[in-house]
Amino acid sequence: MTRLTAPDILRMKAANQRIAMVTAYDFSMARLMDRAGADMVLVGDSLGMVIQGESDTLRVTLDEMAYHGRCVARGLERAHLTIDMPFMSYQLSPTQALENAGKLVQNGRAQAVKLEGGVRSAPAIRACVEAGIPVVGHVGLTPQSVHAFGGFKVQGRGDEAADRIRADALAVQEAGAFCVVFEMIPAALAAELTKTLSIPTIGIGAGVDCDGQVLVCNDLLGLDERFKPRFVKRFAELAGAVEAATGAYVAEVRAGTFPAAEHTFDTSGKLYSGGK
Ligand code: KIV
Numbered sequence: 001m002t003r004l005t006a007p008d009i010l011r012m013k014a015a016n017q018r019i020a021m022v023t024a025y026d027f028s029m030a031r032l033m034d035r036a037g038a039d040m041v042l043v044g045d046s047l048g049m050v051i052q053g054e055s056d057t058l059r060v061t062l063d064e065m066a067y068h069g070r071c072v073a074r075g076l077e078r079a080h081l082t083i084d085m086p087f088m089s090y091q092l093s094p095t096q097a098l099e100n101a102g103k104l105v106q107n108g109r110a111q112a113v114k115l116e117g118g119v120r121s122a123p124a125i126r127a128c129v130e131a132g133i134p135v136v137g138h139v140g141l142t143p144q145s146v147h148a149f150g151g152f153k154v155q156g157r158g159d160e161a162a163d164r165i166r167a168d169a170l171a172v173q174e175a176g177a178f179c180v181v182f183e184m185i186p187a188a189l190a191a192e193l194t195k196t197l198s199i200p201t202i203g204i205g206a207g208v209d210c211d212g213q214v215l216v217c218n219d220l221l222g223l224d225e226r227f228k229p230r231f232v233k234r235f236a237e238l239a240g241a242v243e244a245a246t247g248a249y250v251a252e253v254r255a256g257t258f259p260a261a262e263h264t265f266d267t268s269g270k271l272y273s274g275g276k
Helices: 007-015 027-034 064-074 094-108 120-131 145-147 159-175 187-196 238-255
Strands: 021-022 040-043 080-084 110-114 133-141 180-184 199-205 214-215
Touching: 007 021, 007 080, 027 040, 027 064, 040 064, 064 080, 064 094, 080 199, 094 110, 094 120, 110 120, 110 145, 120 133, 120 159, 120 187, 133 159, 159 180, 187 199
Parallel strands: 021 040, 021 214, 040 080, 080 110, 110 133, 133 180, 180 199, 199 214
Antiparallel strands: none
């Protein structure tokens, strides 16, 4: 099977096909997300929170993003792979952005990179696009600016704030991004911009009228029973299932009932077949 490309994703908007994007951070999860039909897989810097256990995304490094990118890429047959550019890997200059985006392509196997910020990140986006690296924009709540926002808060409420989001979204498109993530903005604003822009919009906490949606895989699978923001729908409750399965394993180890005969090798090195 061939992998989807940035032009394929762009064409999905014209064809009125909704785009399903999901994050993944390792081979096993990426393989399952790909088999389930996700169009785009994102190695998000949310890995700082869901994989590394930090309270924000600010300490994730470029090398860590590339490492997780390689792991995820091996699991994909069809889905397109985008890797986030982490905090301070693109803010200094367009040259820095291009150099580091190139590393994510070469060392992380990214087909595209994602940069946070609209107007302020446009020169960095343009530098990458002109060098042949597809870019996904990200406006609204940009988690790398959590300290400036004073927390993970809805953006674009009120006329002035909405105008800033409009300008950001347009700047991202004009700089050459092939799609844009809208995070935590009012649904009506996301709907308006989805009509205005020619590139696909991918929402997270931005309502149903975006061209696509993205969720963090751990959130949609319910892998952390403590975390349930309004915009997350849990499509499974795996935290309980994982705990129950591991608890059953622990109990069987303690009781001496695991491993049983069928999990055991005989002296010829073959799996003991229980006499069959
Ligand atoms: O880091 C991430 O996972 C993201 C998505 C939530 C869009 O940026």
